[in-house]
Amino acid sequence: MSGEAAFTRSPAPPRPVPVLADDAAALATARNLAAAFTAGAAERDLNRALPFAEVERFTETGLWAITVPRAYGGTGVSAATAAQVCALIAAADGSLGQIPQNHFYALEVLRNGGTEAQKRDLYGRVLAGERFGNALAEIGGRDYSRRTRLVRDPAGWFVEGRKYYCTGSLFAHRIPVMADAEEDGRAVAYLVFVPRDTPGVTLVDDWDGFGQRLTGSGSVLFDRVRVEPDWVVPFQASLDRPTAIGPFAQILHVGIDLGIGEGAFAATLPFVRERARPWIDSGVARAADDPLTLHALGDVRVRLTAADALLERAGRFVDAAQAAPDAESVAAASVAVAEARAASHRAGLLAANKLLELGGTAATDRTEALDRYWRNVRTHTLHDPVRWKYHWIGAYHLNGRLPPRHGAL
Structure with missing residues (x-):
């Protein structure tokens, strides 16, 4: 394992973070932070400027501590709120929206499998400003067996x-x-x-x-x-017995796809109003009055709104499974999240596609970096195959088959 160029830059030492009062405070904080992150997102992507300063700012708000349970001094937000925080940040910068996902995942593993001493220690470290990354996946083989x-x-x-x-x-x-x-x-x-x-x-x-x-x-x-x-x-033990670890992990991915789609939709509106040209057959002077453009944007908005509603619904199932995990409650949560994930997958991709399609050739200008929405959502939606979401949704509703318990469903 020698001979590879090590990455030597280290994050700033952790500092204690505020404990946000409740779910509403977490969402309000995320909205404010997203507004600040939007301004530099294109430049960061163009230059591949790793967002150390932005991640520090993200942490300092207390948002990385929102899933620490109240019993251990944290905010203890709902599953839907955790996903919506990811969505709000991802709308501004898809990469920043994904970075805390595995941190939240690790805290959920800790909640289910850690000893009381481990929970006090590691939750306390998060409240003291520590961030957790991840080293879960491996490549180099066709199977999913771990070699570590x-x-x-x-x-x-x-x-x-x-x-x-x-x-x-x-x-x-x-x-x-x-x-x-x-x-x-x-x-x-x-x-x-x-x-x-x-x-x-x-x-x-x-x-x-x-x-x-x-x-x-x-x-x-x-x-x-x-x-x-x-x-x-x-x-x-958290794999062998029913836990909500899998659906909790997956609802965060719903938020990331949905957020990138929302960011693409938000970028589409001013571009169509100010830069795009109507097609010659439309008979209108402004692209914003083109009837087919209006139809396409309406379709995107409906799909994003539906995905958001499914995220909210799925969050209630995840909360219920966390509170009382058994085979049935975890399966119901997994399927509800799979339904939301299927919707956010399609809505996010559609929004990013329509930004480029409706913007026209001008939208491909490299300095605009509008392609980042498509590149980001296309990359993230490959995390696990949506085709298997549909399979297990159908198998559950038609034949009563419970889906497998793992982090990909």
Whole structure:
């Protein structure tokens, strides 16, 4: 695992963050922050300027602590509010909207699988301003088996392996890594909250996707990284029993797709009013009066509004599953979120497509960077295949089949 260019820039040391009063305060804070992030979004994307300053500002608002339960000093917002915060920020900058997703995911894993001591410690660190990245996914094989290992030997506990798609880790203070330990002849999953400066941890800025360019979704390497037992949160039990971890993770992705679509729609309106030309057959002098343009924009608005309503509905199912998890409540939440995810997938892509289509050739001007909406939503919607959302939605409603419990549904 040697010979790769390590990413050496570190985030600013954590500082205590405010605890927002409630869901309404979280949403109001996100709206204000999104307005500030909009101004530099195009330039950041054009120059691939990693948003360290913006992520610091994001954290300082207290928004990264909103899913810390009230019992541990946090805001304890609903699932829908967490997703809507992602949506509001993603409307301004798709990359910034995605960066906290795995931080929130790690906190949900902690809520389900951590000991009381681990919860007090790690939730307290978030309230003290720490950010968590992720090292979950791996590439290099056709299957989904993990090759990263948690090794226990007489010298101590160690993590060994390599991860990719590690969104947010460049900006993080700790990197929760999914690793398997051999126990009783089977692989048992753990989430290990590894400080980024632990010897043997190497971050590589090798994410080269054409969209979501600023998420820091590159590689993290673990070369016999010594870890403390207190950092190791059991995860296998949260996979083996019904929990809302999967639908909670997925509703955040709904918010990201929806938010990018809302950003594209917001960018379409002034461009059509001020820059676009009507088609010669329309018989009107302004593109804003073109009847087919009006129809297309109406269609986008309806689909985005429907996706937003489905997000709200799905959030209620996730909240219910978190409060009383069992096979039925978790399945109902998974399907409700899948329905919202299918809608936000299509609405986000449609909004980004129509921005370019209705804007015309002028909308492809590189300095406008309007293509970033399409690149971002197209990249993010590849996170997991929407075709399988439709499959399990149909199987659940028609045949009563419960969907699988994992982070992709």
